Amino acid sequence: MTAPASDGPAITFDHVSFRVNGRALVRELALSVNQGETLVLLGRSGSGKTTSLKLVNRLLLPSTGEVRVNGQSTTEWDPIRLRRSIGYVIQDGGLFPHFTVARNIGLVPEIENWPKEKIEARVHEMLALVGLSPELTDRYPQQLSGGQRQRVGVARALAADPPILLLDEPFGALDPLTRAEMQKEFRGLQQRMKKTAIFVTHDLREALLLADRVALMEDGRLIVNLPVTEFPHSQEPLVRAYMEAFSTEPR
Amino acid sequence: MNFWHFMVTNRQQVLDLTLEHITLVGLSIIFAVLIGIPLGILITRVPQLSKAVIGGANVIQTIPSLALFGFLLPAPWIGERGGRLAVLALTLYALLPLIRNTYAGIRSVDPAVVEAGRAMGLTDRQLLFQVELPLASGVIVAGVRIATVLSVGVATIAAAIGAGGLGEFIFRGIGMVDNQVILAGAVPAALLALSADVGLGALERRLGTLRLRS
Numbered sequence: 001m002t003a004p005a006s007d008g009p010a011i012t013f014d015h016v017s018f019r020v021n022g023r024a025l026v027r028e029l030a031l032s033v034n035q036g037e038t039l040v041l042l043g044r045s046g047s048g049k050t051t052s053l054k055l056v057n058r059l060l061l062p063s064t065g066e067v068r069v070n071g072q073s074t075t076e077w078d079p080i081r082l083r084r085s086i087g088y089v090i091q092d093g094g095l096f097p098h099f100t101v102a103r104n105i106g107l108v109p110e111i112e113n114w115p116k117e118k119i120e121a122r123v124h125e126m127l128a129l130v131g132l133s134p135e136l137t138d139r140y141p142q143q144l145s146g147g148q149r150q151r152v153g154v155a156r157a158l159a160a161d162p163p164i165l166l167l168d169e170p171f172g173a174l175d176p177l178t179r180a181e182m183q184k185e186f187r188g189l190q191q192r193m194k195k196t197a198i199f200v201t202h203d204l205r206e207a208l209l210l211a212d213r214v215a216l217m218e219d220g221r222l223i224v225n226l227p228v229t230e231f232p233h234s235q236e237p238l239v240r241a242y243m244e245a246f247s248t249e250p251r
Numbered sequence: 252m253n254f255w256h257f258m259v260t261n262r263q264q265v266l267d268l269t270l271e272h273i274t275l276v277g278l279s280i281i282f283a284v285l286i287g288i289p290l291g292i293l294i295t296r297v298p299q300l301s302k303a304v305i306g307g308a309n310v311i312q313t314i315p316s317l318a319l320f321g322f323l324l325p326a327p328w329i330g331e332r333g334g335r336l337a338v339l340a341l342t343l344y345a346l347l348p349l350i351r352n353t354y355a356g357i358r359s360v361d362p363a364v365v366e367a368g369r370a371m372g373l374t375d376r377q378l379l380f381q382v383e384l385p386l387a388s389g390v391i392v393a394g395v396r397i398a399t400v401l402s403v404g405v406a407t408i409a410a411a412i413g414a415g416g417l418g419e420f421i422f423r424g425i426g427m428v429d430n431q432v433i434l435a436g437a438v439p440a441a442l443l444a445l446s447a448d449v450g451l452g453a454l455e456r457r458l459g460t461l462r463l464r465s
């Protein structure tokens with residue numbers, strides 16, 4: 001299940017553009033993510049963050065340039081193998097409404113033909129990892145709170161132990177308290193697991209809390225790509241604008 | 252002659268014609284499901300075909316049923332027996348609700364859920380059988396229900412080409428200008444339609460709750 005190990009970056013965007021109907025959603029993106037690093041893609045809606053994310057697990061293919069995962073272009077990867085080695089978390093979980101919590105979490109192990117007992121054990125392990133009671137296994141997503149659904153979404157993405165995680169505004173739909181809780185837990189989880197992660201958000205506070213590096217995007221372009229410690233001190237006007245909006249935010 | 256009296260004295264024939272009617276409708280619904288659901292799935296995969304397929308099924312539906320039976324009469328093998336011909340015509344009629352509901356049902360599945368499945372590495376096949384079809388099943392069964400109720404009615408006309416079924420009583424009653432005989436065909440047919448509606452409706456609601464969970 002683990003993707004072939006390599007010493008280079010886990011994910012590389014090599015001058016990637018993505019156009020649809022002549023409109024460029026991503027322009028000449030050049031960026032790499034090292035093994036075990038959390039990169040936050042920051043930007044407002046329509047800046048190309050989500051599109052960039054989907055170029056990694058081949059939900060989209062670049063119009064020009066290439067995206068390499070473990071050194072291999074996504075066009076050369078078998079899409080099914082590639083996706084099963086990448087966990088994907090989206091807003092509100094994207095859970096299967098007709099599957100129980102257990103089946104949602106155990107789906108990738110199931111289609112990878114793990115033995116039944118191993119899947120069951122893994123589901124319980126994952127529930128514990130994201131702080132959910134094992135009593136929830138037989139519930140359906142609609143019977144859960146937003147925060148619980150999001151935790152199940154994270155558990156599902158981690159179930160087959162993929163080396164890479166893609167997260168698309170995973171905590172965007174949660175109330176502020178639950179969101180803060182989930183952010184803290186995710187940070188703790190990442191410190192232990194050290195997955196290679198790309199985390200998409202429009203929330204600077206979230207970016208500064210979770211990132212090893214922050215890449216700021218605007219209008220399909222990468223504006224800056226800095227370690228999280230250096231980001232707040234950048235003189236780039238757009239970064240200044242973000243920092244200003246952040247510091248005047250009512251507490 | 253009183254309606255009940257007619258039913259009781261002719262109970263064997265009522266039963267036979269009812270069973271014949273159920274066979275005609277049952278067989279054609281089975282064929283329509285076997286053809287219509289795959290066609291409905293196909294046009295979600297090849298959307299360029301959707302206009303032609305749904306349009307074609309629509310055109311068939313607009314042909315008056317008696318005329319459709321007539322058109323099919325010269326067909327080889329099929330035209331030799333009224334029963335075969337009736338099953339073919341009824342199958343053609345039942346296609347539209349099945350194709351349309353399968354298509355609409357799959358299209359109505361939350362795109363975020365489908366994309367999540369794709370992103371998790373489900374193959375097209377797994378996505379179809381584990382995600383799309385289960386979530387569309389309520390709408391698809393609604394199509395089966397509509398097609399069945401429709402077929403029970405249209406099948407009464409099959410008697411005109413000698414296919415049997417409850418239409419026998421209706422046509423005979425018209426010929427005899429005897430309402431009791433017409434009712435002997437019409438009442439059981441109405442009951443069949445009603446029970447198909449209720450039974451499949453219950454199944455549909457059961458499957459529909461799956462969708463409500465999203």
